[in-house]
Amino acid sequence: MNLKYLIITIIMALSSFFAQAGTFADKYMDQKGVTVVYISKAMMKMFPAKKVALAGDMNVGSIVSNLESIIVLTTNNSEMRKEMKKDILEIRKDKNYETLMKVRDDDTKVDFYTRMKSPDVIGEILMVVDEPDECVVIQFTGNMTAEDIEALMNSK
Amino acid sequence: MNTDELNRLLEKFYDGETTREEELKLERFFSSEPIPAHLQVDRELFLSMKKHDSQIEVPQELSGMLSDLIDRCEAEDAQTLSAPKGFSIRFKAFTQQFRFYSAAASILILLGLSLTLFKMNDTRPRDTFSDPMEAYLETQRILSYVSKNMQAGEKAVALYDTNLKKVHQVLEEKRIIE
Structure with a gap:
């Protein structure tokens, strides 16, 4: 009897493991009508040191040092936009995500969401730009801090 | 009974080779005839044997008890032959081990499948820029x-x-x- 419980527990653990494996961006990686830009941590490590240092007010080096990946999804396909909006609604309901900021400017809606890894570490920043003819989602994953967000805000 | 025959039977008796008839013959001899003095010890032995023979009575329930004991022994023997004790213990241990290894194998298969599927499902693309x-x-x-x-x-x-x-x-x- 105990053996059955053990096997059921393992199956459930594996199911939750699979359920958590995908993020918002992962779903749209291979979708038609969605343009994807993916920059990995390995690539960020290869950024030219001199350029990073001379990037002026934008402290790229400081910001990317805590990043694991950058993903940009762009679509003007109406079906994909509908699907994305549906998933964003799910994110709003998700207790793991917090709304960082909402900006409304004419026809453009910009929402920022964060997912905390721990009280001081931000595991994910999601920026959703909803324009009349286009939808852009930018996802940063890594171990970011409030200082990184501040640095982004103060960059020129 | 003449002396020679008596000596021969006695010798045979003490060697444990007499038949029941010869023993009865000796008993009759020592019970009835006047016995020479040197055979007095032998006479006492035979008379005491005869006395004990008539006194020993087999209890009636002994037969039943013996019969029960034999039946029990036969039943135990039959059980031992059909399913030996050692075999049943070994079989139980084998079943337990089999269940344990089956569970371990199932878990390993599940883990292996999961990792393979996870790798297959890993849709993370290659870097857009080289x-x-x-x-x-x-x-x-x-x-x-x-x-x-x-x-x-x-x-x-x-x-x-x-x-x-x-x-x-x-x-x-x-x-x-x-």
Whole structure:
């Protein structure tokens, strides 16, 4: 009897493991009508040191040092936009995500969401730009801090 | 019975080779005839044997007890032959071991399948850029875009603050005049 419980527990653990494996961006990686830009941590490590240092007010080096990946999804396909909006609604309901900021400017809606890894570490920043003819989602994953967000805000 | 025959039978008796008839013959001899003095010891032995033979009685229930004991022994023997004790213990241990190894194998198979499926499901793409310089420029562009949108929110908050301050100022002035 105990053996059955053990096997059921393992199956459930594996199911939750699979359920958590995908993020918002992962779903749209291979979708038609969605343009994807993916920059990995390995690539960020290869950024030219001199350029990073001379990037002026934008402290790229400081910001990317805590990043694991950058993903940009762009679509003007109406079906994909509908699907994305549906998933964003799910994110709003998700207790793991917090709304960082909402900006409304004419026809453009910009929402920022964060997912905390721990009280001081931000595991994910999601920026959703909803324009009349286009939808852009930018996802940063890594171990970011409030200082990184501040640095982004103060960059020129 | 003459002396020679008597001596021969006695010798045979003490060697344990006499038949029941010969023993009865000796018993009759020692019971009935006048016995020479040197055979007196033998006579006492035979008479005591005869006395004990007649006195020993087999209890009636002994037969039943013996029969029960034999039946029990036979039943135990039959059980041992059909399912030996050692075999049943070994079989039980084998069953337990089999269940344990089956569970372990199932878990390993599940883990193996899971990892394989996870690798297959890993849709993380390859880097869009192969040139770090291009990737860097794109990163800078993305960060600027994000920064611009964040600042737009910040400006809106700042504008709201300014307007709020203006409203407060007007209200204060109005209160002072009144």
